[in-house]
Each structure stands twice: as structure tokens, then as C-alpha cells.
Amino acid sequence: LDNLYYSLSFFKIMEVLARGIGEASYGKIRVDFITYDFAKGQRGRMITWPYPLVFAALFCCVEVILAQIKYSTPEDVKAGAVIGNVAKDLGLDVGTLKSRRFRIVSGAQGTLFEVNPNNGALYVHENVDREQLCDRNVACLLDLKIVVENPLEVHYVTVEIIDTNDNRPSFAEKEKVIEIAETTLPGARFQLPGARDRDVGVNAVQLYKLSQNDHFHLEIRDRGEDKIPFLVLQRNLDRERKTNHSLILTAMDGGTPPKYANLSLNIKVLDINDNRPVFSQEVYSVTLQENAPLDKTIIKVQATDLDEGINGDVEYTFGGDITSSVLRLFTLDRLTGEIRVIGEIDYETANVYNLDVQASDKGQPPMTTDCRIIIKIQDVNDNKPEIEVTSISSMVPEDSKQGTVVALITVTDADSGLNSKVICHLTENVPFELKPSFKENMYSLVTKESLDRETVSHYDISITATDCGEPPLSTFKKLIIQVSDVNDNFPEFSHNPLELYLTENNAAGVSIFSVSAFDKDCNENAAVSYHILRGGAGRNVMASIVNIHPDSGQITALKSFDFETLKTFQFQVVASDSGTPSLSNNVTVNVFILDQNDNAPVILYPLSSNGSEVTDHSLFALDRYTGQIRTLRSFTETDEAEHKLVILVKDNGNVSLSATATVIVKLVEPKEAFASSDVKSATKDDEDSNVIFYLMITLGAVSVLFLVSIIRIQSMGKRKNKHMWSFLSTASGWHYEIRKPLRTLSLPLQTLCLS
Structure with missing residues (x-):
């Protein structure tokens, strides 16, 4: 500082807002401003340096950091002349100026000056004519607002235009x-x-x-x-x-x-x-x-x-x-x-x-x-306040914290005194509020409540500025704040669990069902994809049975289902959105296979056997629901000794299916039933010699039984006739035989059962 001339220029009392977590407090500090004049003959600049330790302690919690610099330049400098390096004087990182959108946001005065985002220099953009800007005012001060973002900072730069002797005196007349x-x-x-x-x-x-x-x-x-x-x-x-x-x-x-x-x-x-x-x-x-x-x-x-x-x-x-x-x-x-x-x-x-x-x-x-x-x-209150939006964030994330700065607003009134005092407020009930800055008539629009895009996707905010004149004059400014989406909603299914009733014998590879989940978010955060949950032994089996389209949710059967093999199964579908991080939800799908009439009845008892079909329907009757076979009358000597019954069994399907069984009924003497049973138990594949052998045995047995029967009848006299029933099972079918007394031909009605 040996080559510099400096002096105490002025001081200011600044009010500082410090905010912690949900709490805020205000304090006041005095800041002395010193004017430095560099080497003689050079343009001067006045830099306002706050005490570093005081500002480091106070501004660490302030959302918008502000500083003020004053430069001076003669009016006759040419376009392109550098006035000072704002970034250097503010202590900004030159390498981040472009990414932070380092720029001047003032009104018409801002066109006279520009900042270089590459090195932070403030330079003259257009030739400056002090007389045109300030007429004959003693002080010609131009206020510039310089903004950098991420985080949002506003710095005030005052450029004093120094008059040069570029005009000669003149008289109105010669x-x-x-x-x-x-x-x-x-x-x-x-x-x-x-x-x-x-x-x-x-x-x-x-x-x-x-x-x-x-x-x-x-x-x-x-x-x-x-x-x-x-x-x-x-x-x-x-x-x-x-x-x-x-x-x-x-x-x-x-x-x-x-x-x-x-x-x-x-x-x-x-x-x-x-x-x-x-x-x-x-x-x-x-x-x-x-x-x-x-x-x-x-x-x-x-x-x-x-x-x-x-x-x-x-x-x-x-x-x-x-x-x-x-x-x-x-x-x-x-x-x-x-x-x-x-x-x-x-x-x-x-x-x-x-x-x-x-x-x-x-x-x-x-x-x-x-x-x-x-x-x-x-002064008469004839000028309405003017609202200038210095900087605005058009998109505000819905997860923004309370107190997030959305826009910087400057209000001016060309009147004076009370007529220039302006009060700003929001006219609508919105989750935003205006916070005054340390500089008069400057406000920050900040969030005061949590935002939810799914409830309100944008806000039309109306700002009213009213002066204190009589009568007061007001002006309005509308801001449209868009709330950007954050992936904070899980995909939702309308029902959980889901039930699917599927008829068996379906075609493989055909869509059988579809699931759909809705996500309240938007764009990529609402793009839902589907997959079947895998991992366990049972879940991996599902991969070979069903498949799901990841975008449409269409579920396709990879095989044809058989009710007699698989009656029900269960799997889970996962719906995931495309947000970061991705959110997902599950739904359980219960599948019930419905039976079709695709199997003919199978008669387990009795087994079918050879014989001739009965043509006389007056002797036997069949109960169509229980399967019982009954005799309708007593047997006579004219009846055949052997009757072949063909039983037809049908189901009640849409397409009725049926099966048949053959029942052979033989009329034999009582003792012949056992021999006949032995004969019927022989197989059809025996040698011819074995057949003759058994035939001889059968004839002998019949003769013996015949003699025994005559003797017994004679001994019984007039005793009541008795009947004996026997069921013979052969490999070829079931046989039902009735032993008939020689002297009596009438039989009471009896019952045969099929099971």
C-alpha cells in the first residue's frame, strides 16, 4: 500500500440475517469503507472491503451473499476500456464465472458496461457521455447489479462517471x-x-x-x-x-x-x-x-x-x-x-x-x-412503483427446503418522500414469501412451505407493490413458478392381490392377462416397467411358466395348462419407475386353472368281458344315477342261460364323453357256480389241452352237483325254494350267476350293483 493513497470514505450500518435450522435472527454491524487511489494519473476505484472475520462469521448462513464495489472512470474512455476486475475485487473464482452465469442484470444502464466471464473484468461496452446521462448533476453515479449463480449472489457495483472538459462554454448570442x-x-x-x-x-x-x-x-x-x-x-x-x-x-x-x-x-x-x-x-x-x-x-x-x-x-x-x-x-x-x-x-x-x-x-x-x-x-404521487425481477429460477424442485431463494425482486418509485416508499406483498395464498434485503426496496422471493408437484405443478404468483402516497398507487407483477418433479412416489396397483381364472388347454405364447401400475410422478419418474419377481426356488419355476412384457404389462403363458396336473399357482409382479433412485412396488397374482371336459369317464369296476348283448330288456333294469342292475321278473326255463349286459356311462360336460362296460349274467345250478368260477378264472391263452382238461372237470362237477341236488330236493320235500347269489371275477369281466332250483322256476326280484 506504499504507492496508494487511501482515506476513510464513509461507513454504513448493515443488517444481517443469520439462519440456522428453522430459526432466524438479525444483527447489525458497522462497516467502514476506505477509498484507495492507485498511482497518480490512473483512474481511481473505491473498493468497499468489509472486515473479513466479521463477514465470514455472519454470512456463512445467509442465502444470498452481497458486496458493493465502487469504480470511477472518465467519460471519454473508449468502448472496450477496462474499468476494474470485479471478480478479483470480490474474491470470486475466475474459473467458475462462466458456469455460474456471471453477468450484469441492470436495466438500460447495464448496456453501457459489460463483464468478461473469462477473467471477471468490467469494461466499457458503449461510449459514455456524462452530460447525456446525468445532465449537470454534480455526482454521476451508475448502479450496476452483478449476479452469479450456484449459489445465487448479487453484488452491487457503482460506477462514478468523472466529468472531463469536453465541452466549451457558450453564449446564447454573439x-x-x-x-x-x-x-x-x-x-x-x-x-x-x-x-x-x-x-x-x-x-x-x-x-x-x-x-x-x-x-x-x-x-x-x-x-x-x-x-x-x-x-x-x-x-x-x-x-x-x-x-x-x-x-x-x-x-x-x-x-x-x-x-x-x-x-x-x-x-x-x-x-x-x-x-x-x-x-x-x-x-x-x-x-x-x-x-x-x-x-x-x-x-x-x-x-x-x-x-x-x-x-x-x-x-x-x-x-x-x-x-x-x-x-x-x-x-x-x-x-x-x-x-x-x-x-x-x-x-x-x-x-x-x-x-x-x-x-x-x-x-x-x-x-x-x-x-x-x-x-x-x-411532488405529487403520480408514479406507480415499478417491479423489476433481477433473477428468477423458472423451475423449482419439489423437494426444495424452506427458505430456498426463487427470485430477486427490485422495486422502484420515481416519486420522492413518502410517495416513493413502497410496500410489497404477495396477493395470493401461495407457499412463498417475500423477504426484504438489506438494501431498501429489494426483496427475495423464497419458499416458506414444502412443495408437492403432484398436488400443484405450477404457481401463478402475483406481486403487488403499493407506495405510501395519498392516494396510494399500486402495480402488479405476475411470476410463473414451475415445480419440477422429484421421484418421490412409488408405482401403485389398483388392487392387490390380483386373481386370474384361466381355462385349461390355453394356447401357449398368447397373452392371458395384463397388470397396470400408476405413478403420480411425471416424465421418466412415471415411466413404469414390469418384471416377474425371481430369486426363490418356486419363483424361478415361474420363469418357465409365464412371462411379462416390461412396458405394457401383458402377461403371456409360456405353456398350455392342464387342470388335472396344475390347479393353481402364484407369482409376484414388480413395477419399477425410471427415476433415480428407482422406486418399485409388488403385486401378487393368484392364477386359478378352470377345468374343461377334456377326459372321458373311466370305469374302474366292473371290468369288461366277452359276451353277447342282451336284447331282452324285460328281464333287467339299470338305475341311471346309482349304477344298480335289477331283475324285473323271475327267471323261466325259456330264458337264456347267459345274458350279456353292455353298460354305457356318460358325463355332463359341454361335449359329453362316455365309456362302456360289459356285464355277463349266467344262470347256473348252485354247485356249478364254483366250478364255473374256476373255469372263468382261467385265462384265454391256455393251451387247447388245458381247456379240454378243465372242461372234463367241469362236466364231472356238474354231474355230481346234479345228483346231490336231486337227493337234497327229495329230502327237503316241500321246503321252500332257496336261491344263492355269487359274483365271479375273471380277467375278461365281471359275472353274476343265479343258481336256480330244478323244481321251481320263479325268482323274486333281486338287485345287482355296479360300483
Whole structure:
């Protein structure tokens, strides 16, 4: 710092917001600002450095970090000239400026300057004309807002435009004619037109000089920023000796080198008019409301002249320094001295007007005097506040924490006093709030509640700014905040579990069912894919039975199902979204196989055997539901000894299926039943010799039984006839035999059963 000149410039009291988890507190600190001027001859800059340790402790929890820098630059610098390095002075990482969208977000003034995102330099973008920007204001300060994102920071840069001596003084006219009576006494003063210089400060008009002469000298009256030259008579004039005096009035500014302008003064010496008009007061002050109606009388000035006749008649005119812009607003009645409004008065354009009025009599030569009228413009609340959105995040994630900054808002009002005080609020009930910044009329739009895109996907926020004028004026600004989706919803099935009834003998490879899950999220977070849960032994088997399309949820059977083999099975379908991380949900599918009539009945008992079909339906009857075979009457000698019954069994399917069984009924003597049973138990594949052998045995047994029967009948006499029943099972079928007494041919009704 040895080569720098510095001094304490000013201090500020700053209010700091510190926020923890859900808690907030405010504090105030004083920050001294020091102005550093670098090497002599170079442009100066003022950098506001806060105490590092204090700001490090206080701003660690603040959402938007703010700093303020002041630079100065002369107005005549060319486009492209570097004013200062903002990134370096703010301590920003130059390498991250592009990714953080390092930029100027000011209004029209921002087009004069730009920042280089590669090195952080602030440079002149367009040629700067101080007179066009600030007219003749002493201080010409341009406020720039520089924003960087991630995290969001706003820095204020003030650029002071230093006036350079680029304008020379000028007079409204090239020659001024002044008529002075020869009797005018020394000491008389005559106001001269002042020179105008668009520059300010030392570069404005600082000095007036009068060419060398013996009768006049120059007197300067300092009226604030203006210096009014007066021509003062120092010696009596003698018209007879010299009727005209030619002088040169030179106006010089304070620039280096100075610039100047000349006005020719033509002094005409006239005959006597020894009294000049006199105003009641030298300075008049009046207050006028802006937007005053046209032709409104502001003030009436009056000057008196002690002379008589035309030498005492007074006329009023504006002084030579009145600009054309003032003449478009006010008019002066030459005879009455009334000043009236003829243009639109706007406080925001100018809040005070200084008018010089001259009173001249009609004597020869005329005598004049002057006065100043100060018109103070009173502000009227005629300007609505203006809302400027400096930076806005158009998409806000639905999982944003409370207090997340969504937008920065600046409110301005061109009025003054209470009329410029603005109150901002949100007109609708939304989960956002406005938080004031340390700088007046700047707000941060932050979240105050949790967001849920599935409930509300966007917010139309209306911001109302109302000033404190009477009556108050308001303006509105609408912001559309889109809530971006976060994968916070699981896919959901309408029912769980699901039941599927599937008829057997389905076609393999054909869709049998579909599942569908809905995800409340959107886009990729709502894109659902399906798969069958695998992992266990039973679950892996499902991979060979069913398959599911990952996008449509269509379930396809990989095989044809058989009710007699598999009656029911269960598997789980997993629905997963495409979010990060992916969320999933399961549904259980219970499949029930429905039977079809695809199997014919099988008779297990009795087995079928050879025989001839019974044609006499009057002897036997069959119960169609229980399968019982009954005799309808007693057997007679004319009945066949062997009856073959063919039994037909049918089911009740849509397509009825059937099976048949053969029942052979033989009528034999009681003892022959056993021999017959032995014969029937022989197989058909025996040798012919074995058949003859068994036939001989059978004939012998029949003969023996016949003899025994005769003997028994004779011994029993008139005893009641008895019947014996026997069931013989052979390989070829079931046989039912009835032993019949020789003497009696009638049989009671008996029953045969099939099972």
C-alpha cells in the first residue's frame, strides 16, 4: 500500500440475517469503507472491503451473499476500456464465472458496461457521455447489479462517471447591446448574459474576464452553481465624447487546458433616464405542485419606477440565461409580470427552477433591474412503483427446503418522500414469501412451505407493490413458478392381490392377462416397467411358466395348462419407475386353472368281458344315477342261460364323453357256480389241452352237483325254494350267476350293483 493513497470514505450500518435450522435472527454491524487511489494519473476505484472475520462469521448462513464495489472512470474512455476486475475485487473464482452465469442484470444502464466471464473484468461496452446521462448533476453515479449463480449472489457495483472538459462554454448570442444613459452614476450594475457549459465542477464556467477599458469593470455574483456576470460602471459616461463602447466578455472554465467563449458587448450611451425600476424583493420563492394545470398563475412580480411618463413604464422579460426547456414550461406577461404554466410540470424531471426576471423602463436609454424567482416543485404521487425481477429460477424442485431463494425482486418509485416508499406483498395464498434485503426496496422471493408437484405443478404468483402516497398507487407483477418433479412416489396397483381364472388347454405364447401400475410422478419418474419377481426356488419355476412384457404389462403363458396336473399357482409382479433412485412396488397374482371336459369317464369296476348283448330288456333294469342292475321278473326255463349286459356311462360336460362296460349274467345250478368260477378264472391263452382238461372237470362237477341236488330236493320235500347269489371275477369281466332250483322256476326280484 506504499504507492496508494487511501482515506476513510464513509461507513454504513448493515443488517444481517443469520439462519440456522428453522430459526432466524438479525444483527447489525458497522462497516467502514476506505477509498484507495492507485498511482497518480490512473483512474481511481473505491473498493468497499468489509472486515473479513466479521463477514465470514455472519454470512456463512445467509442465502444470498452481497458486496458493493465502487469504480470511477472518465467519460471519454473508449468502448472496450477496462474499468476494474470485479471478480478479483470480490474474491470470486475466475474459473467458475462462466458456469455460474456471471453477468450484469441492470436495466438500460447495464448496456453501457459489460463483464468478461473469462477473467471477471468490467469494461466499457458503449461510449459514455456524462452530460447525456446525468445532465449537470454534480455526482454521476451508475448502479450496476452483478449476479452469479450456484449459489445465487448479487453484488452491487457503482460506477462514478468523472466529468472531463469536453465541452466549451457558450453564449446564447454573439453580441449583447446595452444602452446606458450618460447621467448614470458610477456603481450602476447591468446584468450580462451568462455562459452555459454542459460540464460540471471545475470543468464548468469558473471565470469571467472583461476586456481592458476605462469605464467599466466586471463583478461576479455567485448564485450556487451559477456565476452571474454584472457590468459595473466605474466612471461617468460622456455621450458627447463617445457614444459607443465595444467590450469583450470572456467566459472560461476550470479545465486543463481551459476552454473559453467570447461575447461582444456594445455599450450605447443614451441621454438621461435617471431612475431604474425597483422590485419589491430581490429573490422570490414559490411552491408549485407538479402536474399543475395549464395557464395557472404561479406568481406576479412587480417593479416600480420613480420616473414619469415613458421613463416610468416598466416591462418584464426573462433573463438571458433562461433555457429553451424552461421557456416551454413558463411564460411571463411583459406588462403585468405574471408568470404562468404553459407546459407539463414533472417533479421527476426537475424539482426546482431558478428564473431571472428583468424589469426595464421605456426611457432613453431604458434602465433595468433584475430579480430571481425560485420555483420549488412539490411532488405529487403520480408514479406507480415499478417491479423489476433481477433473477428468477423458472423451475423449482419439489423437494426444495424452506427458505430456498426463487427470485430477486427490485422495486422502484420515481416519486420522492413518502410517495416513493413502497410496500410489497404477495396477493395470493401461495407457499412463498417475500423477504426484504438489506438494501431498501429489494426483496427475495423464497419458499416458506414444502412443495408437492403432484398436488400443484405450477404457481401463478402475483406481486403487488403499493407506495405510501395519498392516494396510494399500486402495480402488479405476475411470476410463473414451475415445480419440477422429484421421484418421490412409488408405482401403485389398483388392487392387490390380483386373481386370474384361466381355462385349461390355453394356447401357449398368447397373452392371458395384463397388470397396470400408476405413478403420480411425471416424465421418466412415471415411466413404469414390469418384471416377474425371481430369486426363490418356486419363483424361478415361474420363469418357465409365464412371462411379462416390461412396458405394457401383458402377461403371456409360456405353456398350455392342464387342470388335472396344475390347479393353481402364484407369482409376484414388480413395477419399477425410471427415476433415480428407482422406486418399485409388488403385486401378487393368484392364477386359478378352470377345468374343461377334456377326459372321458373311466370305469374302474366292473371290468369288461366277452359276451353277447342282451336284447331282452324285460328281464333287467339299470338305475341311471346309482349304477344298480335289477331283475324285473323271475327267471323261466325259456330264458337264456347267459345274458350279456353292455353298460354305457356318460358325463355332463359341454361335449359329453362316455365309456362302456360289459356285464355277463349266467344262470347256473348252485354247485356249478364254483366250478364255473374256476373255469372263468382261467385265462384265454391256455393251451387247447388245458381247456379240454378243465372242461372234463367241469362236466364231472356238474354231474355230481346234479345228483346231490336231486337227493337234497327229495329230502327237503316241500321246503321252500332257496336261491344263492355269487359274483365271479375273471380277467375278461365281471359275472353274476343265479343258481336256480330244478323244481321251481320263479325268482323274486333281486338287485345287482355296479360300483
